[in-house]
Amino acid sequence: MEVTASGAVRGEDGLLRCPWGLSTPDYVRYHDEEWGRPVTSTSGLYERLTLEAFQSGLSWLTILRKREGFRDAFAGFDPEKVAAFDADDVARLLADARIVRNRLKIEAAVDNARAVVAAGERFAETVLSFAEPDRPRPATLAEVPAQTVRSKQLSRELKGLGLRFVGPTTAYALMQAVGLVDDHLVDCHVEPGR
Numbered sequence: 001m002e003v004t005a006s007g008a009v010r011g012e013d014g015l016l017r018c019p020w021g022l023s024t025p026d027y028v029r030y031h032d033e034e035w036g037r038p039v040t041s042t043s044g045l046y047e048r049l050t051l052e053a054f055q056s057g058l059s060w061l062t063i064l065r066k067r068e069g070f071r072d073a074f075a076g077f078d079p080e081k082v083a084a085f086d087a088d089d090v091a092r093l094l095a096d097a098r099i100v101r102n103r104l105k106i107e108a109a110v111d112n113a114r115a116v117v118a119a120g121e122r123f124a125e126t127v128l129s130f131a132e133p134d135r136p137r138p139a140t141l142a143e144v145p146a147q148t149v150r151s152k153q154l155s156r157e158l159k160g161l162g163l164r165f166v167g168p169t170t171a172y173a174l175m176q177a178v179g180l181v182d183d184h185l186v187d188c189h190v191e192p193g194r
Helices: 025-033 042-055 060-073 079-083 087-094 103-119 121-128 149-160 168-177
Strands: none
Touching: 025 060, 042 060, 042 079, 042 103, 042 121, 042 168, 079 103, 087 103, 103 121, 121 149, 149 168
16 A cells, blocks of 8 residues: 555555545445535535534444435424424434434534524625635644644634534534535646536
8 A cells, every 4th residue: 555755645546535434335435425525504504514524423324324304304404494403303313324423413503504594695705705715735643733723713713603513623624525615635647626
């Protein structure tokens, strides 16, 4: 197996990828087709934020494999629909084995939908204002942080809008997922700015 100085690994298809992006076919697809690609819609940003919050303390692969279940259970991550969820919906979600059944995270997802709806366009504008388009790609895995000054600021801004489960690490994972930062390794085949 070829590993570059940056830590990128050559896959069976001959393409260099960030090493985490090779461990399962699910990760290969997510790495190559989605992670770090721009997401600008309110529902898309709400979905990624919700999934990142559910991932806290778990493997991302667990969330990725349950994603369709999450989408179905959370009304396609339509914030207006989720904002209307009540105690019966929370009970339904707690019984749904297709998702991670954590009461605090479920209640936060519903409360966050309400905050997103209340914020209107400010939610997406706030998240997208933290883009770092000129930041170079990491030269090694050691340069990929878990959180940054900017993610701490985004976390504060989101909390100021009334969102929960949005600490600096979750905020940074969101920034990575929706293309606000490009943490594909310098040797990775995924093109910058896609």
